[in-house]
Amino acid sequence: MLINSPETVVADALRGMAAAHPDLDVDVERRVVARRDARDSGRVGLVSGGGSGHEPLHAGFVGHGMLTAACPGEVFTSPVPDQMVRAAAAAHGGQGVLFVVKNYTGDVMNFEMAAELAGEDGIQVEQVLVNDDVAVTDSLYTAGRRGTGATLFVEKIAGAAAEEGRPLDQVAALARKVNECSRSFGVALSACTTPAKGSPTFELPDGELELGIGIHGEPGRERRAMMTAKEIAEVSLGPVLEELADIGPVDAPVLLLVNGMGATPLLELYGFHGEVARLLADRGVTVARALVGNYVTSLDMAGCSITLCRADEELVRLWDAPVQTAALRWGR
Amino acid sequence: MLINSPETVVADALRGMAAAHPDLDVDVERRVVARRDARDSGRVGLVSGGGSGHEPLHAGFVGHGMLTAACPGEVFTSPVPDQMVRAAAAAHGGQGVLFVVKNYTGDVMNFEMAAELAGEDGIQVEQVLVNDDVAVTDSLYTAGRRGTGATLFVEKIAGAAAEEGRPLDQVAALARKVNECSRSFGVALSACTTPAKGSPTFELPDGELELGIGIHGEPGRERRAMMTAKEIAEVSLGPVLEELADIGPVDAPVLLLVNGMGATPLLELYGFHGEVARLLADRGVTVARALVGNYVTSLDMAGCSITLCRADEELVRLWDAPVQTAALRWGR
Amino acid sequence: MGALTVRDTQFFRRWMAAAADVVRREAARLTELDSPIGDADHGSNLLRGFTAVESALASEPPATPGALLQLTGRTLISTVGGASGPLYGTLFRRAGKELGEAAEVSDEQLRAALQVGVDAVAQLGGAAPGDKTMLDALLPGVAALATSYRAAADAAEQGALATVPMQARKGRASYLGERSIGHQDPGATSSALLLGALADAAGEGS
Amino acid sequence: MGALTVRDTQFFRRWMAAAADVVRREAARLTELDSPIGDADHGSNLLRGFTAVESALASEPPATPGALLQLTGRTLISTVGGASGPLYGTLFRRAGKELGEAAEVSDEQLRAALQVGVDAVAQLGGAAPGDKTMLDALLPGVAALATSYRAAADAAEQGALATVPMQARKGRASYLGERSIGHQDPGATSSALLLGALADAAGEGS
Numbered sequence A, B: 001m002l003i004n005s006p007e008t009v010v011a012d013a014l015r016g017m018a019a020a021h022p023d024l025d026v027d028v029e030r031r032v033v034a035r036r037d038a039r040d041s042g043r044v045g046l047v048s049g050g051g052s053g054h055e056p057l058h059a060g061f062v063g064h065g066m067l068t069a070a071c072p073g074e075v076f077t078s079p080v081p082d083q084m085v086r087a088a089a090a091a092h093g094g095q096g097v098l099f100v101v102k103n104y105t106g107d108v109m110n111f112e113m114a115a116e117l118a119g120e121d122g123i124q125v126e127q128v129l130v131n132d133d134v135a136v137t138d139s140l141y142t143a144g145r146r147g148t149g150a151t152l153f154v155e156k157i158a159g160a161a162a163e164e165g166r167p168l169d170q171v172a173a174l175a176r177k178v179n180e181c182s183r184s185f186g187v188a189l190s191a192c193t194t195p196a197k198g199s200p201t202f203e204l205p206d207g208e209l210e211l212g213i214g215i216h217g218e219p220g221r222e223r224r225a226m227m228t229a230k231e232i233a234e235v236s237l238g239p240v241l242e243e244l245a246d247i248g249p250v251d252a253p254v255l256l257l258v259n260g261m262g263a264t265p266l267l268e269l270y271g272f273h274g275e276v277a278r279l280l281a282d283r284g285v286t287v288a289r290a291l292v293g294n295y296v297t298s299l300d301m302a303g304c305s306i307t308l309c310r311a312d313e314e315l316v317r318l319w320d321a322p323v324q325t326a327a328l329r330w331g332r
Numbered sequence C, D: 001m002g003a004l005t006v007r008d009t010q011f012f013r014r015w016m017a018a019a020a021d022v023v024r025r026e027a028a029r030l031t032e033l034d035s036p037i038g039d040a041d042h043g044s045n046l047l048r049g050f051t052a053v054e055s056a057l058a059s060e061p062p063a064t065p066g067a068l069l070q071l072t073g074r075t076l077i078s079t080v081g082g083a084s085g086p087l088y089g090t091l092f093r094r095a096g097k098e099l100g101e102a103a104e105v106s107d108e109q110l111r112a113a114l115q116v117g118v119d120a121v122a123q124l125g126g127a128a129p130g131d132k133t134m135l136d137a138l139l140p141g142v143a144a145l146a147t148s149y150r151a152a153a154d155a156a157e158q159g160a161l162a163t164v165p166m167q168a169r170k171g172r173a174s175y176l177g178e179r180s181i182g183h184q185d186p187g188a189t190s191s192a193l194l195l196g197a198l199a200d201a202a203g204e205g206s
């Protein structure tokens, strides 16, 4: 691993971010990455965070038109409430703050505590829970669907709305709508190696893959023999489209994220995207916008995930709105 | 591997690129990716290409302010002259074409043949050879220094000059200057797996690394026991700075590329960048601009490379000029 | 358990020192357990937390058992993160609150306070016995405190072992469905270690 | 080598068919050889090239040996890429040009033409004998054509084996410096296979 020590990985990365992005306010000690122009902006602040190891999520999405601040925790470990409160303070422009929380027990509990504390500090806080992963059944027998790729859609679209100056309740409502309209499915071709453990999180022999993985190096719901990119696209898209069918008409346009888990070469990811695009076309699904790349990753895991978001005209317009962050940039 | 078959990898990826980037003219059959607005643009065309497996290089850099066209070969295999000629034709806006050629025997010979053929077709062609890798001694006993990270600097800066409407000889001279002012060094923490071979290109036990690698999955000049990020930054920067000392004053500003080889998590790469930035500061080197990410990759290789380019004001200005491509975007 | 024994702040200090020691010794194993059914961080999470607790107790020594447990809880919340941070943090904070400002507490008061803490964990996490979580060690462990510290440690250890055949319904392991069966829950394991540390502090080490 | 034997277009067609066959059979090994000291593509490069040559010869059958070798060379240049594409392409193209428009050529004419082709490879690639390239098989192989096709194939094979202890000075393997020693050059190996295919076509297979 390209690290100094497992204990310093996150601080070291933040130091590097500070060096690479002088336009960002990076507090290495207190682990907050924030826009410099948040205070008294008169805009709603958008805060997200979670365990590290999913880069560029979230710190790479701090900037014009997206997050106002991010609070990266240890690798695969939710940040602590103190950190979240500091991020909220950094993001507060006088109009309150929206927490974008991926649905994991730790994230949910820590953000909940932080919301309470920030509220006590006089910051109005709303929360949106992202839970898009169809590999997990949302039932009494699980911790509920995980938050994965849809986080990017929520952060981008809510960020655009905040940038437009919309009030907290509207930004929060939009964020929830994006989440409700989004579904994901992920596949691992290899495990990943966390700095703390130093070896792969699970054994995956060559020639096998894991279907229905999350973004924390955990195995999926099912192990299968290796498949072609086309077959992987089929098994991944199937459950996503099935759940989306409950949400709106099949032929309504979608935003599409074809996401690499970290170690899948872009060459392969584009090839995979080609298969996904073809399958969607075959089924009459219109792709309004597509994004291909490593955005919501799991350290050095090889694999991919697909996220679809049913997007009406407003969502597409907000998706197209200018964004200027370390990892996502367009417009303006 | 996330592929359909080794034989179709490149065509599949181009199909995916076409689907993801409707603004690009992607000829899947003939393997050319081009801007749509090149013909009769009155601007110099900038063409590059090489083996695939280095994505986003080169096709990801086609667009406003950078390449006019790219011709991706098979994985790690130089494209063929026919393809290069087609790319030249697609890029020709009436003012001739500059070929950006990474210094590898195959690339050099194929581009040489293509230049002849394009010339016969009435397209004025200049070539710039990129050879920035200090791990290889440029002597009678080698094929000369390899072209690696500096390719990005050459393509960006020459692209900006071409966008400004400068004539071919000036764009070519600038490109050569950027190359002459650039030096790189790369390190592998793992080998990579080519689709054709299906297994790692060399054996690298856990706890060891290869110093002085190129971008084709070949081993480096030397194998060593694993080091910390800080130590890797030191051994990599040493030879780069040494060679740069022959080019200009130590304290002249540089452009810095801290590049991932494909499978190194951004978390680690930023940490590594922090060490590089600190070392440069210690040595009195001013970093005018830094870019951190997976840009010139070697499939799923874990590792990193450092490229420095001594940049005068003009180079920095051209670096800052707007660029809108799939993989590199700023300004405007 | 001698009904007349009282526990002073020093006792709680010993508990936390023993807890930090055992977490240091067992961190790698806890992370290893968190690997097949979790995200391979439980050991490093607790290591970070209990190291911070050690410093906090050293730099601002609390005067009472209640204050000590509350500081422990607050420190865990502020440094651990993940699921175990708020859960263990709440356990100690609520138990500490329950102890109030007394300079010494009886074993029965401690048992009752820990029961309140464990109930708060159940409330916060929403888990029930059998869901394959830390509760499966904490509940039998704290119940056995009525017998002795040693009995509590042993019951918690048994509870942790009993999570192996369970299918997880809470936390990350629940994502695996049936594939979570056959692995011991890391949080239940660390709970047993913490109650083992309590037995050590009471001189009832194994 | 019978001095009076003449080789018609059919003979060259047999050569290329045998070449395509052996490349198909040996592609994986060539890629494997290109792995420790190269970029693991030599086998797939030649497979692509000679498969294309087969189709080209089938779809626009050349009338003369010279035209056949030229079409082979052009096809390799248009389909192989890498270093071996232009090099092998030039070898066949120049040899084909050298044969002119004759309907049949003598063994001596063929030898002389291949010598011109090999010289063109040396010129284009700038490699010298001992640099650990295809030339180390091609030069002794084509020289031994004066004896027999079998002798040429054997000499090329020996030349390929002799690359093992060499330190590469051209091509990718040269980047490795001394670490290139101890591996057989993939291009020299494929050159030996191509001359072996020629011996097969001449009925002098091993």
Ligand SMILES: Nc1ncnc2c1ncn2[C@@H]1O[C@H](COP(=O)(O)OP(=O)(O)O)[C@@H](O)[C@H]1O
Pocket: A076, A077, A078, A105, A106, A107, C034, C038, C039, C041, C042, C045, C046, C081, C082, C083, C084, C085, C087, C121, C124, C125, C126, C127, C132, C133, C134, C135, C170, C171, C172, C185, C186, C187, C188
């Ligand atoms: N809802 C819950 N209720 C009680 N305990 C839980 C719950 N969710 C998780 N846990 C416990 O937390 C442990 C995992 O802690 P840790 O690995 O530190 O956090 P994370 O799961 O966020 O990575 C599990 O082994 C389990 O015992």
Ligand SMILES: Nc1ncnc2c1ncn2[C@@H]1O[C@H](COP(=O)(O)OP(=O)(O)O)[C@@H](O)[C@H]1O
Pocket: B076, B077, B078, B105, B106, B107, D034, D038, D039, D041, D042, D045, D046, D081, D082, D083, D084, D085, D087, D121, D124, D125, D126, D127, D132, D133, D134, D135, D170, D171, D172, D185, D186, D187, D188
């Ligand atoms: N300059 C050169 N002259 C002669 N032969 C060369 C030269 N450079 C490379 N070769 C030959 O080409 C072979 C590699 O071919 P191939 O793998 O197809 O191309 P690449 O090296 O571009 O991947 C080497 O094994 C060597 O025999």
Ligand SMILES: [Mg+2]
Pocket: A051, A075, A076, A077, A078, A106, C039, C041, C082, C083
């Ligand atoms: Mg965790």
Ligand SMILES: [Mg+2]
Pocket: B051, B075, B076, B077, B078, B106, D039, D041, D082, D083
């Ligand atoms: Mg090659």
Ligand SMILES: [Mg+2]
Pocket: C034, C038, C039, C040, C041, C042, C082
């Ligand atoms: Mg965990």
Ligand SMILES: [Mg+2]
Pocket: D034, D038, D039, D040, D041, D042, D082
């Ligand atoms: Mg090769």
